[in-house]
Amino acid sequence: MKNTEYDFESVIDRKKTNSLKWDLFGDDVPMWVADMDFKVAPAISNAISKRASHPVYGYTIVPDELFLAYIDWWDRRYDFKMSRENMLYSIGVMPSISSIIRCLTDVGDNILIQTPVYHVFFYVIEDNDRNVLENPLIYENGEYKIDFDDLDEKLSQSKLMILCNPHNPIGKIWSEDDLSRIGDLCRKHDVVLISDEIHCDLTDPGVKYNPFESSGNVITCLSPSKSFNIAGFQSSIVHTENVELLERIKNQMHVDNSDSCNVFATAAVAAAYNDSEEWLDELREVLYENKQIVKDYLADELPIIKLVECDATYLLWLDCSALNVPSKVLSGFLRSNQGLFLSAGIDFGLNGDNFLRMNIACPQELLREGLGRLKAGITALNIIKN
Template sequence: MKQEYTMKNTEKNNYDFTTVINRDNTNSLKWDPIESELPMWVADMDFKTASEIQESLKKRINHPIYGYTTVPNELYESYIQWWEDNYHIKMKKEELLYARGVMPSIISIIRKLTKPLDNIVIQTPVYNAFFNVILNNNRKVLENKLTYKNYEYSINFKDLENKLKNPKTSLMLLCNPHNPIGKIWGKNDLEKIGSLCEKYNVILVSDEIHCDLTYSGKTYTPFASLASSIVDNSITCISPSKTFNIAGIQSAMVYIKNKELNLKVSQQLYADFSSEPNILSVEATITAYTQCREWLNQLKNTLLENKIIVEDFLKKELPSIKLVPVMPLTYYG
């Protein structure tokens, strides 16, 4: 099976990252609602999705019946092989739970593993939806505010421990890499966080949806790669949606090694009707993970080039605004 799910596109295609695509009147959350504002809060890209994904979707659409579908073994295998190839994590099928998205899965996790008015720790500034899923489910937000010094963010561990040892704290939401500060948490920081959560019996949920959009010189450490006792107290949420610009497809997996936690979350995903895929999410995900590595390599180069353009512009035109560095200025051969 491993050989079947290695990358299939051995030739380097030249993908188009320059054509401006008109997204007006496409029900785009990013561009349609407000004409007078730049939608910089919406994390989808204005590049064409990889041609391989487009073709796989067209092929499936040509079949004239769009009924209910199951989660095929090929979908699990595409995740398993991608994570083994890229991050040396050997997942098992039974440790993976399909979900319709990272945030829907986090909602189900909160509902199942915490009680109303429980505290949930987040590290701010952070993705605004973290507040929404906590408050909308009648839980309380505890902010472990990140420290900003010399154009870099770091964790106040003394404050974090005080928040975690609160008897009403039952869950922590981690963002790795962190949105929006662009920081990839190092192994030492992750081990400290995990050890504190384990010490105070707080379940750690790691949102790692941006993990594939990292650059050489910056080592991304999956939370699931840490010591087994720490991982056993954790849940990792992953998805191809940000990486391959298919957020509208809505597909994710929840990785849980702990069998008891796995069963509980599985039950809640089912209860929330979040465990059944749509036919297009299946096709897009399998194709992304098995055929689109070269597209991703070229995307990363393009993103870096764009970042350098922004840096240069700010230095010349708006020197009072300082860009927080999130990657090295040399990258990827």
């Protein structure tokens, strides 16, 4: 690994810290849930320590400082303009989406998603007694694209669409043309669009994502939680230029109690966006290098598994179709045989059943350990099958 200013090499023992990733199931090498095994940026640690030094941790208001950090970040990095009056604070992207579903749709309405996609999209729709309507992505020659004819038809039956940009789990950045066509179809069918852009900063070096313009019936959900590994502070925003939609969402989030602020959130977010840009850019270099390690390892040691090329997120989508084993069975075998936990592709939609999702946001020592266990597990599985 190249020399870096920050520490992306130390393997940190996260066991017995109430870590969802490491403590919930107790696997030896958990590479499933989307958080990182790196230390956060020093500026964030320092800001939290400074706030913690004050001995009172009472109810907290959301100051303009937090919103300005978002505004400056998106203006500086993406030339995306936001105004304070068009923003709402929320404890997280998924709580925001849940509130939006409740205030803008009715029980029994169809909500469109593009599968394979983040599995919690299914839960948040179904748990609110709405119906999932899928616009399956087309997988050809190792890459994904949108079936716009199907999207046109399905949007005519939908009340709301949830877009993932960049897309989890396939790591694809939707092009400006793709976003424009999606926006045109949503306007055609009077469908409100939620754009979940939580992975937007985690692109390959030199690559930028394309923000969805939050005009008309478009609502954007943003958070630093993935980019800076601070999901535990539960902080995000909702942005839309549609004043009527914003007011309805604001009222619903208040009813849902999802608009309160963690006492450390402002310090963490401000330190991330204002003082940790260099850390993020080094992180992107490290993640890209990790991606190349996986790509080379699969080609040399495990060619039966194909890496789906991607340009964003630290989540790799592994094509395991040549194994002809259901993804739940494959994921379960890797856990029981090797203590390696990768996400089963079927969790992201029926068209994901030939795949596994692998989180590579970890030091290279841990990444290579995971790859070795993957190879050993696949070898053991083939012996059993044969």
